[in-house]
Amino acid sequence: MDSSSVIKKSKSDLAIEMGRTMTELRNLLRQSIQLKIKEHGINITFEMLEVLYHLWQKDGINQQEIADLTLKDKSSMTYMIDNMVKRDMVKRVEDGLDRRNKLIFLTETGIELRRQLHPWIAEVYDLATEDFELKNLEYGIDMFQKMILHLRKSNPSSD
Amino acid sequence: MDSSSVIKKSKSDLAIEMGRTMTELRNLLRQSIQLKIKEHGINITFEMLEVLYHLWQKDGINQQEIADLTLKDKSSMTYMIDNMVKRDMVKRVEDGLDRRNKLIFLTETGIELRRQLHPWIAEVYDLATEDFELKNLEYGIDMFQKMILHLRKSNPSSD
DNA sequence: GCTTGATAGTTTGATTTAAAACTATCAAGT
DNA sequence: ACTTGATAGTTTTAAATCAAACTATCAAGC
Numbered sequence: 001m002d003s004s005s006v007i008k009k010s011k012s013d014l015a016i017e018m019g020r021t022m023t024e025l026r027n028l029l030r031q032s033i034q035l036k037i038k039e040h041g042i043n044i045t046f047e048m049l050e051v052l053y054h055l056w057q058k059d060g061i062n063q064q065e066i067a068d069l070t071l072k073d074k075s076s077m078t079y080m081i082d083n084m085v086k087r088d089m090v091k092r093v094e095d096g097l098d099r100r101n102k103l104i105f106l107t108e109t110g111i112e113l114r115r116q117l118h119p120w121i122a123e124v125y126d127l128a129t130e131d132f133e134l135k136n137l138e139y140g141i142d143m144f145q146k147m148i149l150h151l152r153k154s155n156p157s158s159d
Numbered sequence: 160m161d162s163s164s165v166i167k168k169s170k171s172d173l174a175i176e177m178g179r180t181m182t183e184l185r186n187l188l189r190q191s192i193q194l195k196i197k198e199h200g201i202n203i204t205f206e207m208l209e210v211l212y213h214l215w216q217k218d219g220i221n222q223q224e225i226a227d228l229t230l231k232d233k234s235s236m237t238y239m240i241d242n243m244v245k246r247d248m249v250k251r252v253e254d255g256l257d258r259r260n261k262l263i264f265l266t267e268t269g270i271e272l273r274r275q276l277h278p279w280i281a282e283v284y285d286l287a288t289e290d291f292e293l294k295n296l297e298y299g300i301d302m303f304q305k306m307i308l309h310l311r312k313s314n315p316s317s318d
Numbered sequence: 319g320c321t322t323g324a325t326a327g328t329t330t331g332a333t334t335t336a337a338a339a340c341t342a343t344c345a346a347g348t
Numbered sequence: 349a350c351t352t353g354a355t356a357g358t359t360t361t362a363a364a365t366c367a368a369a370c371t372a373t374c375a376a377g378c
Contacts, residue, residue: 014296015284016212019188021303022181023230028310029178047364053175064326071182073366078328080364100326100373125174127313128306137173140302143295144180147287151187154286206334223356232336237358239334259343259356 029124036120042113048084049117055090055106056114062101089113188283195279201272207243208276214249214265215273221260248272 009017030046037044044052047070054069055061067077081104084090089110095101129137168176189205196203203211206229213228214220226236240263243249248269254260288296 011288011291011293011296012281012284014293014300015288016280018296018300018303019185019284020230021300021307022185025303025307025310026178026181026185027230028307032310032313045363062326071179071186072364074327075329075367076365083363098326098374102327121175122171124310125171125178128309129170129174130309131305132170132302134168134170134173136302137170137177140299141173141177141180143291143299144177144184146291148180148184148187150287150289151184151191151283154191204333221356231334233357234337234359235335242333257344257356261357 025128029128032124032127033121036124037117040116040120042116043087044089044113044117047080048087048089049121051080051084052089052106052110052113052117053121055104055110056118060093060103060105062095062103066104084110184287188287191283191286192280195283196276199275199279201275202246203248203272203276206239207246207248208280210239210243211248211265211269211272211276212280214263214269215277219252219262219264221254221262225263243269 033049034046037046037049050070051066054066063077063081064074066081067074070077072080081090081092081102085092087109088107090104091107092102093105095103192208193205196205196208209229210225213225222236222240223233225240226233229236231239240249240251240261244251246268247266249263250266252262252264254262
């Protein structure tokens with residue numbers, strides 16, 4: 001275990017390695033899902049799918065809320081929603097109660113897409129976590145959230 | 160543990176949640192490091208730093224290898240290296256042994272940057288992993304690599 | 319009511335990214 | 349030598365990204 005033939009890595013080396021592995025996994029997940037979408041000849045990007053995913057769970061939220069959920073800037077969201085409106089997946093509706101808001105609702109097309117796409121997403125994630133226990137995943141999530149807390153503590157500006 | 164008052168999440172729900180947390184952490188790491196760079200008035204992006212990081216460990220590799228290490232497309236690397244050459248951090252050298260390759264070497268400036276930047280990177284990662292044991296990190300890396308293996312198995316094209 | 323600060327969305331500009339089509343080069347088998 | 353397939357790099361194009369400056373609206377306190 002501590003044999004001299006094994007190169008010893010420092011904690012920050014390991015942390016950097018974990019960051020890299022994390023990115024590799026995320027790229028691969030995107031790639032796998034995008035491949036599956038393409039195989040079925042659907043004209044939609046991975047990023048749009050991320051937005052749809054949240055709308056399927058809660059329809060009629062505003063752009064800022066979607067931006068928070070997808071961890072993107074609100075200006076990116078203007079661009080994204082524009083694009084999704086063009087492709088008739090969602091529609092913008094003025095909020096009568098607060099006229100600053102534009103509420104985003106799924107169109108029939110957007111609702112219909114769920115039937116096709118949701119199983120594929122689940123399939124990819126299930127494949128990735130094939131031989132995992134629930135508690136493995138919980139452990140991972142917990143570790144990340146701890147790291148996020150540490151970083152936020154020293155950099156409170158970051159929401 | 161299995162109380163009816165607790166909402167039960169499926170494995171793929173948890174996997175998706177982990178994906179989100181992962182992205183949040185990555186954004187935050189980038190943000191923290193970029194802030195630190197900016198505080199010290201250095202004109203360099205996080206992405207360039209990632210390239211430098213690998214060159215500091217092994218100088219004189221080709222663009223494709225850097226792309227693999229940083230998990231980016233080779234066309235992104237053309238753009239990136241162009242930019243870094245302009246800022247005199249690296250130089251392109253034709254490989255006499257294989258004329259397809261352009262070997263990337265650090266300039267004096269690029270070497271010098273290590274002294275300043277490396278401690279900051281380590282500092283951010285150390286902060287993030289403050290109260291972690293080495294084995295926590297190893298556990299996380301191991302979990303990611305398993306997931307990557309599963310995905311690659313079913314999608315061998317993805318290098 | 320009016321001011322002040324916060325919030326939602328947009329626009330603009332610059333950067334980063336990947337996919338696809340392309341050129342050049344190498345390497346292996348015939 | 350010659351073909352064939354693989355590999356490295358570039359160019360082009362379309363998406364996606366964020367920061368900063370801007371408009372419109374709300375909400376709280378005076």
